[in-house]
Structures are given as C-alpha cells and as structure tokens.
Amino acid sequence: MNTQLNIKQRNAVLISMTDLIEENREVILAANKTDLNSYSGDDISMRDRLKVDHGKIDGMLLSLRQLAAEPDPLGIERFATTHENGMTISNKTAPFGTILIIYESRPDVTIEAAGIAFKSGNKILLKGGKESLNSNLVLVGLWHRALQEHNCATDWVTYLQFDRTQTQAFLEKPSQKLDLIVPRGGEKLIAFVKQHATCPVIVSGRGNNFVYVAAEADLQMALDVIINAKATKISACNALDKVLIARDLPRKQEFLQLLVQQLKKHEVTILTDHKLKGLEGTTEMENESVWHEEFLDYKMVIGQVPDVNEAIALINTYSGGHSAAIITANNETAANFMNNVDCAAVYHNASTRFTDGGQFGLGGELAISTDKLHQRGPIGLQHLVTNKWYVKGNGQTR
Secondary structure, eight states: OOOSOOHHHHHHHHHHHHHHHHHTHHHHHHHHHHHHHHOOOOOHHHHHHHOOOHHHHHHHHHHHHHHHHSOOOTTOEEEEEEOTTSOEEEEEEEOOSEEEEEESSOTTHHHHHHHHHHHTTOEEEEEOOGGGHHHHHHHHHHHHHHHHHTTOOGGGEEEOOOOHHHHHHHHHSOSSOOOEEEEESOHHHHHHHHHHOSSOBOOBOOOOEEEEEOTTOOHHHHHHHHHHHHHSOTTSTTSEEEEEEETTOTTHHHHHHHHHHHHHHTTOEEEEOGGGTTOTTOEEOSSGGGGGOOOOSSEEEEEEESSHHHHHHHHHHHSOSSEEEEEOSOHHHHHHHHHHSOSSEEEESSOGGGOSTTTTTSSSOSEEEOSOSSOOEEEOGGGSOEEEEEEEOSSOOO
C-alpha cells in the first residue's frame, strides 16, 4: 500500500487551501474574535500572536502559494556511489512520517507550519493552545475540506483537543506513530515537551537577542537597527532584548541619550547594567539573571563592554542562541564577531528581525531551531526531511 501522497496531490491540496481561506475570511475572523474576547490574560505578546487580521490571513495565503510553487523536497539525491562489487548506492531525501506541532496562541501556525510539514510528505498532528481553539478548529476544518476535494484521507492533518494531562500522556506513550515533535512557544512549553517526549524534538527556542554597537559604528544606523529590532513586533522571537555599547564609542553619551529618547517614544522600559548606572530615563537592573531573560515585552537592557571579545563572551554566556548583530564599519571586527558568536543567525549592520524563513528565502518556516541537530535557525521545506539509503545489486553478498 502506497502511504505517500505524490507531489501533484500535495500541491493541489495547498492550492485548494488558498481558495478556501480566501472564501472563508470572515468565518476565520469571527472565530478569532471569539478567541480574543475569551482571552483574559495580561500577556501582550500572547494576545498579539493570538490575533488574526486581514494582514495575517494574507500571510497565510502567501505562504501556501509559495509552498505550492516550490519543487518537491522528497526523493532528492544527496549522494551516489558505485561499490567495487557493482552495487549502486544512493542517499535520497525522505519524509519523517508523522510530525506533532505543539504550539501556543498562533493560529497562523495551523496553516504555515502545517503547510510546510504537509508539502514535505508528512502527516501532521496539531496541538494548539486552548486560547486559540475556535480559530484553529475552523482552519483545520478547511484542511479537511481541501484534502477531501482531492480524495486524500483527512488524517493527513489531525487536531488534538487534549488538556495538559492528556498531552503529557500522549508525549510519554503516543497512541499512534510519532516521529518528530516541534514545540512552538515559550520556555515552559519547550521544557514540558522535552521532559515528557519519547521521540526526537526540534526546539524552537527562546530569543534573548543582542546587538553590539562597536566603536566604529555608524550611530544613525545603530539607532535605526535597534529601534526596528525592538519596537516593530515585541512578540516575535527575533525581537531585540539586549544592547551592548563599546566603552570607547565616540559621542557615547550623546548616542545613549538619543537611544533612550527613541525607545521612550515606543514606551520601552529601559534597564542598564551597573556600568551605565544613572543614565537618564533608565533603571539599573536588579541582578545578573536579567541578562538571561527573553522579555517579549516593551523592555530592554543596555550594557557596556570594553571590546568585541567581551561582547562575544557575554552573548555566548547569556543569549538564547537565536540571533545577534554587530554594528560596525570595520569588516575585520565584524568577521570576528560573526565567526565567534554562538547563535543560529549572526548579522553585520542589519536588524535581527530578519531571522525568519520567509525573509531568508525559504518560503516560510516550521520553526526557528536553536538546537544544532539536525538543522539550526529557520527550518524550511528543504530541512523538514530525513534521508534514506537505496542500494541496488544483483545478488552481491559480503
């Protein structure tokens, strides 16, 4: 029995999904409004991720169209050789099998991440948070309609309405085949999944991203990058949390005053380390543990370091391994920083907000991995595959 869908079937389902989402915009928005009205928490990043508007729907549609246009990631030959005994040996990409995506508050994951996993030939299990249940059920219903239109079983996309106890039991002893788990959410969710899972987990980890303003930085560029990275979307894992300033930065005090003024316009609360204590408009952070925090809020730390090597050491000690940037006109300093900072994405003179599968040309992302196996950074279509060896002989024995 052939358990795989061919590329024509997969693409046809994706195209049908774009039509169904477009036709059901108001239904999706109404379901999301119910979720938003029911959300009583005070986590502003959670609310931001939960909200679906026409812009987010446009993003879902773009992601599906791009996925449908991408070549098949399966069956790509990565290696081939002929054994001295005449056997041909090749290695080709293959689907994982069944992938569980467990996530909080983001209905767009139900489309974009599931779409990447589906295009890669995998069956999808979705476990969304209770705060986005109505939105997710509408979107999964559209997946089922798209699958049925092309005579595909609806269990290619399954939504698990589990509470925490049921989820833990499923992770520890899955009631069906499960090959890979991708948690999308905060540190508590990731820790919960890693503690209980019995199959491989791709950790879409925390941000806690840094920008280092080196002595030879263009100060206007530094201001522009910091404001963009911090203030455009505080709920994003690629948003900025920490700024490090070179001790010998020219016009340092002027720059710091301008930076504080700009951040205050965006209602950002600013903490400093003890070296910048007393900077007007800021508060000294209470203890060193703040360096570890990912804020996902209008909150930021500004600290000072003597040089690029101290910046690298501090980032490697405290960051989440996600993204870090250096602002400098000195290419040698930038190369030192980029080669030695231990993050999935490193930047020279650009905002950390670009760490994103769509921005990196991957046509969307399943997650942004801060693990080093099997893929680091944005995980796109071409990364959501495993491999398989094909050996052809005519009776060879060893």
